[in-house]
Amino acid sequence: MGKVFEDYFSELQADMVSICLEYVFDRANKIYIYCSYEEGFVSNDFFYNINGKIVERHKLNDALVNLENEDDFSYDISVVRQKAVVKVINEDIKEMIKLCKEYNREMPTEIKMVYDVKANKLTAVYKYELVHTNDSNETASSIARLWFEQVKRENI
Numbered sequence: 001m002g003k004v005f006e007d008y009f010s011e012l013q014a015d016m017v018s019i020c021l022e023y024v025f026d027r028a029n030k031i032y033i034y035c036s037y038e039e040g041f042v043s044n045d046f047f048y049n050i051n052g053k054i055v056e057r058h059k060l061n062d063a064l065v066n067l068e069n070e071d072d073f074s075y076d077i078s079v080v081r082q083k084a085v086v087k088v089i090n091e092d093i094k095e096m097i098k099l100c101k102e103y104n105r106e107m108p109t110e111i112k113m114v115y116d117v118k119a120n121k122l123t124a125v126y127k128y129e130l131v132h133t134n135d136s137n138e139t140a141s142s143i144a145r146l147w148f149e150q151v152k153r154e155n156i
Contacts, residue, residue, distance in 0.1 A: 037109055
């Protein structure tokens with residue numbers, strides 16, 4: 001049996017998880033990926049749970065604990081690496097858009113993915129109505145920031 005829409009869609013989500021996992025050198029408890037597509041505009045953000053701390057991608061080293069076997073490990077959080085991840089996720093979102101058109105499916109306006117690294121389990125929540133476009137005070141970035149703050153509060 002050949003691949004179906006869901007298979008291709010899942011592969012694109014898995015690619016997003018893979019690039020985010022690569023960014024942290026497989027050293028995270030959970031990965032949070034935010035994808036937005038409204039009115040032709042593609043956007044994304046990603047953050048992590050590392051050692052029980054919810055941290056933004058540019059603050060990964062804030063979550064490190066001094067363990068004897070860590071060998072002075074630190075994350076490479078360079079802007080170049082961050083931009084590379086953002087670019088890959090945006091490309092995956094664009095491929096999702098093409099896929100949805102090809103299969104005559106509605107493209108989600110928002111996808112919130114949580115990948116549990118140890119359990120190897122991905123959960124995703126999809127929205128299909130406009131999230132930020134109808135509110136002049138909101139942007140995809142501000143919505144992603146609200147989700148980060150919510151997850152941070154829930155993990156205290």
